[in-house]
Every structure is written in C-alpha cells, then in structure tokens.
Amino acid sequence: MFKYPISSLITVLLTWAAVAIPSIFDASRNMISPAEYLLHGCVLVLTLLVINESTRYGYKTRYYLLFLLFTSIAYLMFLVPLSIVLIYSVMYCSILAFYAPIRFCYVYIFASHGLFLIVHTFYWQTGWQWASAGMFMAFHLFALVMTQRMISERNAKEELALTNAKLEATQHLLSNAAAQSERLRIARDLHDEVGHSLTSLIINLDVTRRTCMPTQLTQLQACYEQAKQALATTRAIVSDKRNDIGFDLVQSLTQLSKxxxxxxxxxxISPKVKHVQLSTAQCLLKCVQEAITNTLKHAPTATDMDITLQEQNGNLELFIKDNGLLKGxxxxxxxxxxxxxxxxxxxxQLDIDTSKQGLSLTIRVPYE
Structure with a gap:
C-alpha cells in the first residue's frame, strides 16, 4: 500500500526531524502544548501520505491531504514562535510543484510568508521578521526552481527515450514494408516473365510431341513433364511470396515495450496473432505509441502498463491499461x-474507459 523512493523517504524524515526536535525540545519555552505534538505528527503522516507512490488513492484525495498539510503548518505558526517552522513550508513547496501549476506555487510562497510576518508581528509581538522571511523565501524559491528543473529533466529524458523507441519501431515498419514491396516485385516478375515463358514452352512441347516421330516421343515427353513441373514450382513460389506478405507486429511491440x-x-500477445496487414499493423503500433506517450505525460504516478493483443471473432483486440491516477x-x-x-x-472501433482506476483503451479492428 505504501511505496516510497529511498531518497525521498530519507529526505522527508530528516527534514521533519530538523524541525520537530528543536521545536519540541526548546529549552527556552516553559511548556509545550499537546496540540503541538499532535501537529508535528500530523505533518509527518500527511507528508508521507502525499508523496506515497502507491495508486490506492487518487489525486482528489491527495489534494485534500495537501490542504490538511498546509493547515497543519499554518496552525503551527500560532503554536511555535520559531521561524524554523518555515522549513516545513519549504518541503511543502517542493511537493506542491508536482501537483499544481508553477504560478500557484509562487502564490503560495508569497501567501505563506505574508502569513508568517502577520503572525509574528501581531500574535507573537516580535515585530516584522523581514530578515527571516526574506531568507526563507529564498529557500522556497531555490527549492521550487530545483524541483521544476528536476521535473523538466525527467520529462526530457523520458521524451528522448520514447522518441528513440518510436524511431526504431518506425524503422522496423519501413524495413518490413520495403521487404514486402520487394517480395511483391519478385512474385510479379516470376509470374509475368518466367511463368509466361514456361507456359509458352509447354504449349510448344505439347504440339511437338504430338507431331514428332515415335523415336523422339520419349525425350519430348520427358522435356514436357519437366517444363510442367517447373511451371508448377514457379506458381508455388509466387503464391508463397504473396501469402507471406504481412507485418510482424509482435516484434515491433516487444521492442517498443522494452x-x-x-x-x-x-x-x-496471443499465439494466434501472427502476420498482420501493413495498414492494420501501422494503426495499432501508432495507437500503442500514443497511449504510452499519454501515460508518461499525463500520469506521472503510473508505474505499470498492460498491453494485450488477441484475436477474437475475426477481429484483432488491443487492450491498453495503465495504473496511473486520473487528475480529472x-x-x-x-x-x-x-x-x-x-x-x-x-x-x-476505439472504446475509452475511465470508470476504473487509470485509463483503459480497447481497440477492435478487422483481422484479415
């Protein structure tokens, strides 16, 4: 149910400890409110729930958790007279960058620091803490910029890797199309040139063997049978070349998935699915590529994708599903x-199903 990258988990725990321990064990304060212990615990639990990469709960729940986390941090400002509480806000800003537009993050930074100044000036009576506010605002901006850069680099690497996979799949498609075109050309040449020549030879041999001398009949009969066998072999080769035309979709999908x-x-992929017509294979391959692109772009929490290709009632059925969380x-x-x-x-026919967790696509096309 809970899934965390080790680096993220360690960072959250260390950041929480850097704020909670000095705040709770502050010797200059006579008494620590029980609510403060509770809020420090809430900050840790809510943060771990938000950064959890499991898909047990969706974006709507995560937005509620983010709101509760912000409320806990804001409430702590009224319980802890230390500016160190803003470290929680720095961590919150880094997490918010994954869920909200960049403009909203900047609004949050100015709003949280405005709240910090107002609380310390009018509630704690410590005056305008411009120096602390300016320092922590710089920390917020630095964390936000680095998070945005990390997200951009990750997206760029994914896009480059996916583009390379698409290019290799397309190259395989083009090479297969070229091979099919060459097989068709050879089949036509064999049929039009060699086949017609052998047919003409058979006719001439047939006429000759009917009018020849009895002493030459045996040799002409042998030549006649050899020519018929050669024509039958040529026709078999032509038929085999034409019947072998089809695109090996399995190899392209396997390469793309890896x-x-x-x-x-x-x-x-069902064993019944072998060679597919070029137009059908091109359509299905492009659909799979687009589905993978959409998952990487719009479902950052997705970790697994199921792609199933099978033959059903004379149709090819392609089923695509990821375990990402839908934002809306x-x-x-x-x-x-x-x-x-x-x-x-x-x-x-293309069917889109969003009733379940993640996005499901079902494609049905004729299988000839």
Missing part, C-alpha cells in the same frame, strides 16, 4: 482524437 522509460510494460475528466485531445481517426480509417 525501451519504454519509467513505466514497466507488460505485453501479452478525460478530454479528447489531439492524441486520442488521432487514435480514433486512425482506427476509423480501417473500419475499427
């Missing part, structure tokens, strides 16, 4: 709209 960054792709209602942007258009072009 090179997908951050998200672990679980690929399941799914809007048909350019990616999903493009997927619908691609599927419709080959007389298929």
């Amino acid at each position: 090179q997908t960054p951050r998200v672990k792709v679980h690929l399941k 209602e799914v809007v048909l942007g350019n990616g999903l709209t493009g997927m619908q258009e691609r599927v419709a072009q080959i007389k298929g």
Whole structure:
C-alpha cells in the first residue's frame, strides 16, 4: 500500500526531524502544548501520505491531504514562535510543484510568508521578521526552481527515450514494408516473365510431341513433364511470396515495450496473432505509441502498463491499461482524437474507459 523512493523517504524524515526536535525540545519555552505534538505528527503522516507512490488513492484525495498539510503548518505558526517552522513550508513547496501549476506555487510562497510576518508581528509581538522571511523565501524559491528543473529533466529524458523507441519501431515498419514491396516485385516478375515463358514452352512441347516421330516421343515427353513441373514450382513460389506478405507486429511491440522509460510494460500477445496487414499493423503500433506517450505525460504516478493483443471473432483486440491516477475528466485531445481517426480509417472501433482506476483503451479492428 505504501511505496516510497529511498531518497525521498530519507529526505522527508530528516527534514521533519530538523524541525520537530528543536521545536519540541526548546529549552527556552516553559511548556509545550499537546496540540503541538499532535501537529508535528500530523505533518509527518500527511507528508508521507502525499508523496506515497502507491495508486490506492487518487489525486482528489491527495489534494485534500495537501490542504490538511498546509493547515497543519499554518496552525503551527500560532503554536511555535520559531521561524524554523518555515522549513516545513519549504518541503511543502517542493511537493506542491508536482501537483499544481508553477504560478500557484509562487502564490503560495508569497501567501505563506505574508502569513508568517502577520503572525509574528501581531500574535507573537516580535515585530516584522523581514530578515527571516526574506531568507526563507529564498529557500522556497531555490527549492521550487530545483524541483521544476528536476521535473523538466525527467520529462526530457523520458521524451528522448520514447522518441528513440518510436524511431526504431518506425524503422522496423519501413524495413518490413520495403521487404514486402520487394517480395511483391519478385512474385510479379516470376509470374509475368518466367511463368509466361514456361507456359509458352509447354504449349510448344505439347504440339511437338504430338507431331514428332515415335523415336523422339520419349525425350519430348520427358522435356514436357519437366517444363510442367517447373511451371508448377514457379506458381508455388509466387503464391508463397504473396501469402507471406504481412507485418510482424509482435516484434515491433516487444521492442517498443522494452525501451519504454519509467513505466514497466507488460505485453501479452496471443499465439494466434501472427502476420498482420501493413495498414492494420501501422494503426495499432501508432495507437500503442500514443497511449504510452499519454501515460508518461499525463500520469506521472503510473508505474505499470498492460498491453494485450488477441484475436477474437475475426477481429484483432488491443487492450491498453495503465495504473496511473486520473487528475480529472478525460478530454479528447489531439492524441486520442488521432487514435480514433486512425482506427476509423480501417473500419475499427476505439472504446475509452475511465470508470476504473487509470485509463483503459480497447481497440477492435478487422483481422484479415
């Protein structure tokens, strides 16, 4: 139920200890309120719940937790007359950058420091703490900038890795298309040139063996049978070349799934699915690529993706599902709209399911 990167867990615990221990064991204070112990504990628990990478609860719950965490930090300002409480706010700002737009984070920084100045001036009667407020505002801005840079670098690395995977899959698609084109050319040449020449030879041999001398009949009959066998072999080769035309979708999907960054792709392909028409394979491959892109871009908490391809009642069924958390209602942007258009072009159907946790896509296309 709880899943944390070791570095994040250690950072949170050390930061919490750096604030809670000096605050609780401050010798200059005569009495520590029980509410202060409770709020320090709430800050730790709420922070751990927010940064939890498990998908047991969604964004709506996390936003509630963030609000409660902010309320706890704000309330501590009325219980602890130390500016060290703002270290909690620095940690909160770093976490908020993953859930809110950058402008909202800047608004939070100015609002929290405004609250800090007002509380210390009018509640604690310590005057305007401009120096402390300015110092901790610099810490907030530094934490926010570094967090944003980390997010940008992570997104750039994921985009580069995914682009490389897409390029390799597309290269495999083009090489397969070129090989199919070459097989078709060879099949046509064999049929049009060699096949016609052998047919003409058989006709001439047939006429000759019917009008030849009895002493030459045996040799002409052998040549006639050899020519018929050669024609049958040529026709078999032509048929085999044409029937072998199809795209090896399994290899491309396997290659793409192995090179997908951050998200672990679980690929399941039915043994019944072998060669697929080039147009169908191209459509399904592009849909999988777009689904992976959407997951990496819009579901930062996603860690696993299931991709299942099977043959069902004369159709190919492609099922895609991730375990990411939906931030809200799914809007048909350019990616999903493009997927619908691609599927419709080959007389298929795309179903989008958001009733469960994560996003599920089901694609059905004719399997010929």
